[in-house]
Amino acid sequence: xxxxxxxxxxxxxxxxxxxxxxxxxxxxxxxxxxxxxxxxxxxxxxxxxxxxxxxxxxxxxxxxxxxxxxxxxxxxxxxxxxxxxxxxxxxxxxxxxxxxxxxxxxxxxxxxxxxxxxxxxxxxxxxxxxxxxxxxxxxxxxxxxxxxxxxxxxxxxxxxxxxxxxxxxxxxxxxxxxxxxxxxxxxxxxxxxxxxxxxxxxxxxxxxxxxxxxxxxxxxxxxxxxxxxxxxxxxxxxxxxxxxxxxxxxxxxxxxxxxxxxxxxxxxxxxxxxxxxxxxxxxxxxxxxxxxxxxxxxxxxxxxxxxxxxxxxxxxxxx
Amino acid sequence: xxxxxxxxxxxxxxxxxxxxxxxxxxxxxxxxxxxxxxxxxxxxxxxxxxxxxxxxxxxxxxxxxxxxxxxxxxxxxxxxxxxxxxxxxxxxxxxxxxxxxxxxxxxxxxxxxxxxxxxxxxxxxxxxxxxxxxxxxxxxxxxxxxxxxxxxxxxxxxxxxxxxxxxxxxxxxxxxxxxxxxxxxxxxxxxxxxxxxxxxxxxxxxxxxxxxxxxxxxxxxxxxxxxxxxxxxxxxxxxxxxxxxxxxxxxxxxxxxxxxxxxxxxxxxxxxxxxxxxxxxxxxxxxxxxxxxxxxxxxxxxxxxxxxxxxxxxxxxxx
Numbered sequence: 001x002x003x004x005x006x007x008x009x010x011x012x013x014x015x016x017x018x019x020x021x022x023x024x025x026x027x028x029x030x031x032x033x034x035x036x037x038x039x040x041x042x043x044x045x046x047x048x049x050x051x052x053x054x055x056x057x058x059x060x061x062x063x064x065x066x067x068x069x070x071x072x073x074x075x076x077x078x079x080x081x082x083x084x085x086x087x088x089x090x091x092x093x094x095x096x097x098x099x100x101x102x103x104x105x106x107x108x109x110x111x112x113x114x115x116x117x118x119x120x121x122x123x124x125x126x127x128x129x130x131x132x133x134x135x136x137x138x139x140x141x142x143x144x145x146x147x148x149x150x151x152x153x154x155x156x157x158x159x160x161x162x163x164x165x166x167x168x169x170x171x172x173x174x175x176x177x178x179x180x181x182x183x184x185x186x187x188x189x190x191x192x193x194x195x196x197x198x199x200x201x202x203x204x205x206x207x208x209x210x211x212x213x214x215x216x217x218x219x220x221x222x223x224x225x226x227x228x229x230x231x232x233x234x235x236x237x238x239x240x241x242x243x244x245x246x247x248x249x250x251x252x253x254x255x256x257x258x259x260x261x262x263x264x265x266x267x268x269x270x271x272x273x274x275x276x277x278x279x280x281x282x283x284x285x286x287x288x289x290x291x292x293x294x295x296x297x298x299x300x301x302x303x304x305x306x307x308x309x310x311x312x313x314x315x316x317x318x319x
Numbered sequence: 320x321x322x323x324x325x326x327x328x329x330x331x332x333x334x335x336x337x338x339x340x341x342x343x344x345x346x347x348x349x350x351x352x353x354x355x356x357x358x359x360x361x362x363x364x365x366x367x368x369x370x371x372x373x374x375x376x377x378x379x380x381x382x383x384x385x386x387x388x389x390x391x392x393x394x395x396x397x398x399x400x401x402x403x404x405x406x407x408x409x410x411x412x413x414x415x416x417x418x419x420x421x422x423x424x425x426x427x428x429x430x431x432x433x434x435x436x437x438x439x440x441x442x443x444x445x446x447x448x449x450x451x452x453x454x455x456x457x458x459x460x461x462x463x464x465x466x467x468x469x470x471x472x473x474x475x476x477x478x479x480x481x482x483x484x485x486x487x488x489x490x491x492x493x494x495x496x497x498x499x500x501x502x503x504x505x506x507x508x509x510x511x512x513x514x515x516x517x518x519x520x521x522x523x524x525x526x527x528x529x530x531x532x533x534x535x536x537x538x539x540x541x542x543x544x545x546x547x548x549x550x551x552x553x554x555x556x557x558x559x560x561x562x563x564x565x566x567x568x569x570x571x572x573x574x575x576x577x578x579x580x581x582x583x584x585x586x587x588x589x590x591x592x593x594x595x596x597x598x599x600x601x602x603x604x605x606x607x608x609x610x611x612x613x614x615x616x617x618x619x620x621x622x623x624x625x626x627x628x629x630x631x632x633x634x635x636x637x638x
Contacts, residue, residue: 074608132475144574148467155576156451159609166570167604169489179604251485255463255574257474285486285498289393290478 001061005050005106006310008113009071009096011035011087014042016049018057018064019311023124027056028307039082039094047103066107067100068314070306073112073143077158080110086141086176109313113137114161115152116309117264117299118145119316124308125300126262134258135299136163138245139265141176142184146256152316164188168247186244189220189266195240196223199233206233220266227273238270239277246281253286253294264299271298320380324369324425325629327432328390328415330354330406333361335368337376337383338630342443346375347626358401358413366422385426386419387633389625392431392462396477399429405460405495428632432456433480434471435628436583436618437464438635443627444619445581453577454618455482457564458584460495461503465575471635483507487566505563508539508585514559515542518552525552539585546592557589558596565600572605572613583618590617 001020008015010033017028029049034041050067057064072085080097082088100108111119118127118135127133133147142164146153153160164184165177172181173191185191196218200208207226208218226234249261267274275296283291301308320339327334329352336347348368353360369386376383391404399416401407419427430438437446437454446452452466461483465472472479483503484496491500492510504510515537519527526545527537545553568580586593594615602610620627 146574148472149470151468153467153575155609155612156578157576157608157612159606159612160574160576162573162576162606162609165606166573167487167566170487170566177606247486247489251570252574254481254485255465255479255571256472257476257479257481259475287478287481287484287496289476290474290481293474293476293478 003057003061003064004311004314005053005064005067005104006307006314007046007050007067007069007100008306008310009033009042009046009069009088010306011072011085014046014049015307015310016046016053017307018053019307021315023308023311025304025307025311027053029053033088035088035090039088039091043094043096043099047100050100050104064106066109066314066317067104068116068310068312069096069100069108069110070113070116070310070313071096071110073114074159075110075112077109077111077115077154080108082110107317109317111152111309111313111316112143112158113306113309114143115145115154116313117143117305118147118161119152119312120301120305120308121262121299122147122150123312123315125305126295126297127260130259132256132258133260133262134163134252134256135262135264137264138188138267140189142188148256163248163252166248166251168244183244183248187241187248192220192223192237192241192266193218196220196234196237199237203233207231208234224270224273227270235273238273242274242277243281245274245278246283247285249278249282249296250285253282253290257290258294261294261296262299263296264305268298268302322376322380322383323630323633324372324383324386324423325626325633326365326369326386326388326419327625327629328352328361328365328388328407329625330391330404333365333368334626334629335365335372336626337372338626340634342627342630344623344626344630346372348372352407354407354409358407358410362413362415362418366419369419369423383425385428385633385636386423387435387629387631388415388419388427388429389432389435389629389632390415390429392433393478394429394431396428396430396434396473399427401429426636428636430471430628430632430635431462431477432625432628433462434464434473435632436462436624437466437480438471438631439620439624439627440581440618441466441469442631442634444624445614445616446579449578451575451577452579452581453482453571453575454581454583456583457507457586459508461507467575482567482571485567485570487563502563502567506560506567511539511542511556511560511585512537515539515553515556518556522552526550527553543589543592546589554592557592561593561596562600564593564597565602566604568597568601568615569604572601572609576609577613580613580615581618582615583624587617587621
């Protein structure tokens with residue numbers, strides 16, 4: 001059975017596994033990313049984990065075909081070098097591809113996680129058989145991956161798809177990136193949290209006030225739990241979020257006229273609590289012909305997206 | 320000498336010509352588009368003009384290779400049918416390609432004018448030899464054409480590139496399209512005119528007040544003339560316009576990471592009066608890596624863009 005090694009590097013945890021072209025993930029191993037110990041320690045740990053996976057596969061399969069790595073950007077996908085992603089402090093100019101190729105003697109392909117997620121959503125998820133797809137991660141931050149005419153579009157310097165940092169509200173709230181009114185500053189996890197805290201304060205009777213986490217915080221998860229119980233203020237958190245998300249989506253529709261826009265993490269958890277207001281807003285801010293051509297959907301891959309994203313980096317080899 | 324027929328259909332005038340793959344335009348004929356007489360009369364007139372051009376070419380050249388047509392959209396580039404462009408009232412479902420192929424027996428290729436302009440800018444203008452280019456018409460309205468990896472990107476239903484109708488300022492001024500705060504409503508000719516009139520009123524000493532047209536209007540041309548004489552209020556017209564234009568440009572840079580963004584008409588006339596503030600704003604609203612990768616420039620084709628755009632529709636045949 002022909003297979004690939006996958007490495008999904010996150011700021012908190014890293015997963016290594018074997019995967020097949022049919023999207024089967026085998027012998028998956030997860031470990032906390034030892035960020036504090038620096039990139040070399042992280043790479044050594046990945047190599048150790050991959051050797052474990054290889055041992056497990058021995059006997060049932062010949063050598064793997066290639067290694068696929070999904071990681072936060074910016075990075076140079078051609079050289080497989082990573083340049084200071086916000087979630088991996090100290091990783092400046094880390095030659096992931098060169099390191100793994102030297103250790104394992106296998107062709108290795110590195111993509112930023114949003115691009116890799118778009119490849120996975122296109123090959124296995126909500127975009128199967130579609131030509132034009134946009135995938136948006138929607139968690140602590142917002143990343144984007146663009147598939148055009150069936151191929152990943154990386155841009156001139158591997159910097160395409162930074163949809164989270166388009167300006168939606170000039171003079172809006174400050175973004176971690178230093179700009180103002182970015183989609184991310186209005187719609188990602190921390191923005192949802194700030195909105196939930198404000199609305200809970202303004203509505204003392206809101207269920208959110210009784211559902212705080214142990215640390216006393218009203219998190220997006222708390223707001224979601226309350227919204228599922230039809231708490232008005234909690235639903236309003238997602239309606240406001242959806243309004244801005246819809247403008248970002250509409251701008252993509254106007255520029256790229258895609259067939260599918262697939263949304264990850266928070267959209268997968270919140271479903272129509274977020275997607276219904278986002279769709280209403282997107283329809284109002286886009287043109288009917290382009291709106292009719294697109295489906296705005298939650299990612300179909302759920303928790304598997306990270307591994308499948310890394311797998312698709314290898315499957316997409318050379319494209 | 321091998322050549323092509325070109326047809327550039329505008330709401331005011333239509334130009335027919337012969338053109339070569341080396342961007343020579345020969346025997347160009349221009350006529351007022353008889354819009355009031357309906358699309359059939361317009362097509363008949365085009366056929367008559369093209370026969371004139373063919374007669375002029377006879378003797379020096381064999382039959383033309385193909386016909387290229389640039390026209391306002393929306394349209395279906397595959398069937399070459401035009402669907403109610405705002406500048407051609409009554410043109411709903413007009414089969415331009417079928418009509419011309421039947422009359423001349425030549426393969427005919429129809430694109431919307433912004434896409435055709437992008438092809439021309441990529442082949443002959445500011446985007447020569449570049450992989451990723453965006454062309455923005457900047458006149459009464461704003462259209463956009465996107466070249467990705469060297470090829471025109473039309474989108475799923477031929478509706479990509481509607482950059483003029485991305486939302487730049489939610490709850491901003493109403494746009495002719497019915498939405499609010501569109502780039503076009505903030506930056507195109509009528510928005511510049513409204514801004515000029517407001518600033519001239521607020522600044523009674525502005526040169527603009529002495530330069531009104533015969534009809535008493537302060538047009539973009541009047542504002543430009545005053546700005547070239549360093550009139551503060553007139554310069555402010557272009558600074559404010561550039562601020563919003565820069566946000567629209569920055570959003571394109573964040574999403575598409577292009578090498579070149581070429582701007583037509585008003586940017587060609589106003590040059591740095593508009594482009595300097597637009598670049599400052601675009602730099603402030605985009606990320607350094609992507610900003611460094613792009614040049615924001617006026618169209619290199621100037622008045623020739625319409626004919627070359629139509630020519631490129633034929634040269635791009637089948638792509």
